[in-house]
Amino acid sequence: MSVNGDRNRVATIFDVARLAGVSHQTVSRVLNDLPNVRPATRERVEEAIKQLRYVPSQAARALVTRRSRTIGLVATGLPDYGPSSIVLNFNESARDAGYAVIATNPADAERATLRSATEMLIRQNVEAIVLLAAERAALDAFDGWELGVPLVAIASETRGRGIRVALDQRQGARTAVSHLLELGHREIVHIAGPHGSMDAEERLSGWRDRLAEAGIAGEEPMRGDWSPESAYRIGTELVASGRAPRAVFAGNDQMALGLLHALADAGLRVPGDVSVVGFDDIPEAAHFSPPLTTVRQDFVGLGRDAMAAVLTQLQDEESTAPPPTRVPRLVVRASTRSV
Amino acid sequence: MSVNGDRNRVATIFDVARLAGVSHQTVSRVLNDLPNVRPATRERVEEAIKQLRYVPSQAARALVTRRSRTIGLVATGLPDYGPSSIVLNFNESARDAGYAVIATNPADAERATLRSATEMLIRQNVEAIVLLAAERAALDAFDGWELGVPLVAIASETRGRGIRVALDQRQGARTAVSHLLELGHREIVHIAGPHGSMDAEERLSGWRDRLAEAGIAGEEPMRGDWSPESAYRIGTELVASGRAPRAVFAGNDQMALGLLHALADAGLRVPGDVSVVGFDDIPEAAHFSPPLTTVRQDFVGLGRDAMAAVLTQLQDEESTAPPPTRVPRLVVRASTRSV
DNA sequence: GTGTTTAGAACGTGACGACTA
DNA sequence: TTAGTCGTCACGTTCTAAACA
Structure with missing residues (x-):
């Protein structure tokens, strides 16, 4: 009769500190790879972390740092191959950069639908919004709207708000x-x-x-x-x-x-x-x-470009030069012939 | 010279309380639709919320409630049509249930890859993990691993851990x-x-x-x-x-x-x-x-089934009977003929 | 009493300045 | 001095119990 009530208490940074015989602040330093921790101390702390299976609380971290390490993705046009590929590659790039992606797929491109989808992301404290916009209406829904976080739009038109990433x-x-x-x-x-x-x-x-x-x-x-x-x-x-x-x-x-x-x-x-x-x-x-x-x-490149644009906005990296717009290339097979 | 330093301070529950002339706790009651708030008071609070464009901090909320309203999705097999459709429909079902979805796409089905991908989700405090498993290896990677949260696996084999959802x-x-x-x-x-x-x-x-x-x-x-x-x-x-x-x-x-x-x-x-x-x-x-x-x-149905299984695990809903396994059906076109 | 409202204590981190060898 | 460590505070919410109409 396993009741839900016996919620297994999860180890906190204080538990780790106690086990390692240091203060919680020292544990914090170890967690964040900060200097000024004696190797022996670091080792003791890491041992305690492993032993307690300690996992830092992202919620607490986000609360104090005001950084969620999370990016919101509003994707339209799925499940077609192009949009799906872009989403896939964007996710991979984001993961490589240490960010998690919260994705939402609005049922249509109505202004209200897009806004409420985006607001859900904002409530989740995403650090940036990436809009994969198939229709112009999706882009328009963001006009004159102060999100509070950077907006990167994957869209092949230059009108409208947000940093633009596109294929030519x-x-x-x-x-x-x-x-x-x-x-x-x-x-x-x-x-x-x-x-x-x-x-x-x-x-x-x-x-x-x-x-x-x-x-x-x-x-x-x-x-x-x-x-x-x-x-x-x-x-x-x-x-x-x-x-x-x-x-x-x-x-x-x-x-x-x-x-x-x-x-x-x-x-x-x-x-x-x-x-x-x-x-x-x-x-x-x-x-x-x-x-x-x-x-x-080049959907792979596009996904990467989008994440690069996000990082530039968040100033995680020295802002590299914007990538050249990628030009698609012809693949000749057997469906064309000279007259 | 807009420096990053002039971080626009976001309104908190106290700002709303002050503007509405009530305590922060009353604002909290309004936010969570709790009873025992006089209609007039509720109205004043709601007006203040609108005026300040107040958005509750999900981080703070998650910290105290220990609920992130977030589900982790580990998806393999993308960007093929089947898996993409399942992901799409799962996302929609999750949104309808008030959950955000953090998706990750492991590059391969190696145990280490899958585990580190999943650990990232755990660090984000997801309330459940949904595994869209194409290969058996993906399922095996979770064997003997205590996640700390429910696991729902979309996979057509009954072996292995986790609640199972599948098409026949x-x-x-x-x-x-x-x-x-x-x-x-x-x-x-x-x-x-x-x-x-x-x-x-x-x-x-x-x-x-x-x-x-x-x-x-x-x-x-x-x-x-x-x-x-x-x-x-x-x-x-x-x-x-x-x-x-x-x-x-x-x-x-x-x-x-x-x-x-x-x-x-x-x-x-x-x-x-x-x-x-x-x-x-x-x-x-x-x-x-x-x-x-x-x-x-029926990928639409499968996505819904997966989310329903999650909700049952989280006991958000009275556990409904498990859905019957969905049986695919034949679509006869022109590529078959009698001998 | 009863419905409404309030003040204070958590939640688990990271930032900061102070302390120690 | 300086590398290493520690204690206090703040982040923004919900919960609990007590105070108010």
Whole structure:
């Protein structure tokens, strides 16, 4: 009959001090690797710590130092591969820097939802907030809001509050379009991500700008929602209405997949009849039918950059030069061919 | 010249008390929704809180209550779709229950790595540990270790410590094999996940058991590592050595994709020449070429179950009956056909 | 008495100045 | 002097018991 009441009392710094025959302050010095502790004393203390299985109380520590060693992460766009990878890599970087990460995943990008999610983090005394923002609305929710802690935003638009960390979506898109242009394509359809997505807008701009530079103008993009289904539908409609394209730049790999599906249904061959370029280089892309030419993003680097930005804000480290914006690079596979 | 020194002092419970003309204890009562506060007083206090933008210090609260309102999550297997979805849904459930989640992603399943990752969580005073364990080694790392807090393990094996939450991998695999048997297949090859993966072993057992029941015995599985590449390689070798199968049960959708790729390369048609069944139902599966017949898992429910198990352990709620193990269900698409 | 409010004591650390050899 | 050590205080909350309408 193990009752919850017999809460095993946990050792405090005083227990350790008593066992080691020193004051609690000396134990504190040992814990924090401060100088002026005789090696023999240090050893006695460490032995006592081990023996009592003493673990410092982070709560007490946070109370007096006003530092929680904790960072809040507000992440939207999960569980897609890109956002998931960024979160994963950010977590690793944070751990390496000695910080714990409290993550929250707002159900939508509504202002109220984001604010209450963030307020929960603030209540947990996080030292900084990192916002992984898929939609512009997520960024806007922080406008004119004094958080009391630094804000680092992972977002591909420069508007709005907070230190910005990003991958160069626009340049990535230009690279994709350039590839198709070099293959001799002139009509390059774009299946863009949804309105409100900053990545979608940046990629769209890159596509439009690069086309304009090549003297090709005025094309309107199609709009998907990142899902394979949306692009499947768009592809099916294009074919049905006799507007089957010769070259497509899809806003992400999932939509490229949906498009490939629609084209295959219509009996069109890729890359024989249609060239397709994706974006992200998800692990599946190399095994699409055909293997997808796409643009690879450095999510590992992005996660690191975000943590570096946090540390700079917290002045834990001498503020290193801001990292150069990482430019995605083209991965050519079998879904594109010259006309 | 904004120096770090001008740290904006944050309002405390005493500031609120002074402004409202009451004692700090009355403010505390208001904060915690305790009775015996006159409505007029409560209102004055709430007004003062709003005016000062007062936020209670979680650190101070945690120190005295010994409750951090925080749960530690040790997650392996990211950033794959399954684990990512589970993490996402667990986070949401935790937030709904008023808990923050500190997540950590060990780089590998080594005992030392897992322990140090977990110890970081313990130092943060988490009230419970949730272990999302892909490999058996992750579970083993916790054997014989008194954490001091409840442990809930999301893992498909019943061995080892901690409350267990899982999806019925074995039954899911049986369903997949049954489907192929009903289509008249007798030789059903299995491309299993890696040694050490509990999901892989469970699915493998389900496949073997179901075959045995059908009077088909002794088949040895192929071994992939969950990645499309591994299955592509396996598929290519099978075909090259003249052992092209007529029916394959792939351990997950990604490996099914790699196999489809290898079969397509070899000029074999799916489902005409080969029937393929996957596992997971990732968002891409419906748009593979051909759309993949697979087994769908309820990751949303699993995340909820995990949080429910935590709450039961913490006795926040009257312990409800443990949820029935969730059985995955078959989703039939176009990659399977009768012989 | 009864409902409301208050003052003081924890909680377990780190910072600081004082003390000792 | 100086390296090593110690005692007191503060951090911001909740809990307990006593005082007040």
